[in-house]
Amino acid sequence: MHAPTGSVDAGAGLRRPAIDFRDASVRFGDFTAMGPVNLTVERGEFLVIVGPSGCGKSTLLNLVAGTLQPFTGETIFNGAPVEGLNPAVGYITQKNYCLPWLTVEGNVRLPLEFRRFPKAQVASLAASALERVGLRGFEKAYPRQLSGGMLQRVMIARTLVYEPDIYLMDEPFGSLDALLRTKMHDEILHLWKDTDATFVFVTHDLAEAVTLADRVVVMSGRPGQVKLTLDIDLPRPRDVVDIQSNPRFGGYIKTLWEALDLN
Template sequence: MTGGIALEGVSKRFGDLQVLTDVNLQVAEGQFGVIVGPSGCGKSTILRMLAGLERPDAGRVLKDGKPVTGPGPDRILIFQEHALYPWRTVAGNVAFGLELAGVRPADRAARVADVLARVGLGGFERYYPHQLSGGMRQRAAIARALVMDPEVLLLDEPYGALDAMTRLTMQNELLRLWQGSGKTMLMVTHDIEEAIYLADRLFVMSPRPGRVLRQIEVELPRPRSRTDARMVRLREEVLGLLQIAA
């Protein structure tokens, strides 16, 4: 499985608004990258370009060293809003992409059952989104992505709408799903502690027009403790970078 992603000298403008300027970042195959930065600095735009939903005005957006020219099943973007179809059951939502891909019903059912068990939703196949908690709906959205077996998962503040305790639980679940999978992750968050807890490689961005202020290799051993003095120091360092740039 391959899945290295990169931006090289990327700039992006929407009308008169310069959103990104000369952005360079790279996440190697199997790494967990996290982007932090102030609102409006282009974090989500970076994910959308890697997903093939936006094109850069300058520079290159790459997957495995090749230009990203459009969406593809090798890269899936998960939003803060789960965007589940309310008229479909959990199993129906998770199976939707497989249906579009023409996967046979028996194979489809087996893959859906497997991924729902992996995300802790075994037994909820026939439930509808409105019957689930916020955390469970987000688990279903992640299952819908994982069932397609993408090489790259792009996560746009997936836990931003969850309460604090559910968010901590979901962070650990995401790490469990990622570790040993070989998948490349790139996540956007406003939560510095969340970023340091999850990341192998952390990108700190400036205010708009966004650029990478610093790339930090987070070399803390896993599993990580949120009270580890090294983690606390790194949090202060990132917070300091963001305050200076503001």
């Protein structure tokens, strides 16, 4: 990442996993919301998490972001426990947090301004992030003038602009129609290919999970624990439409569906 703070030692750390949940559980009062979870996420991996509503998927992401602390165990990030907000994380939630009074460009510049990047660098990084998500020409538009997919792309640009080590994505495309989702999948696959970053992506959509993932984790009901991890051995680079006609695609969905056991 090119952030001036929060960067991680490059040489020694290369073989360390990106994230290591060790017996991590979370409580709210007397109520165990999640865990214990034991799970290792490798660097550069695209990990997708599925599981029943309320099992603790967002809670798991919050541990990595440092917005929550575990009740038991720990979350190791790049070799050290997460304590406080984790600056190496780019977090995209299903909610639209674009600031309505700022332009598209203003929204994308924000994380760089928070991090006190030099002005000239802010302008060029914001321009290149908007280019990458196909929003060139919309720099001066306001969020209310954009479609749902374009807003979602602003959120992605606002995250990739500071090149996080990890992208946490919590049902980012849940509100989009099927065509736009397919387009966003294509964009995410491109983004993944062009970076060394690690992705942890939460969804309820099994086809989305298999399309994007190197590995899918199925969580059990609350308090969610890891029930199954499934390697998705489908070729990369992936084409969103082609991948779904791969003969193995349907088998993966069936395995995940059976593991979810929602009946």
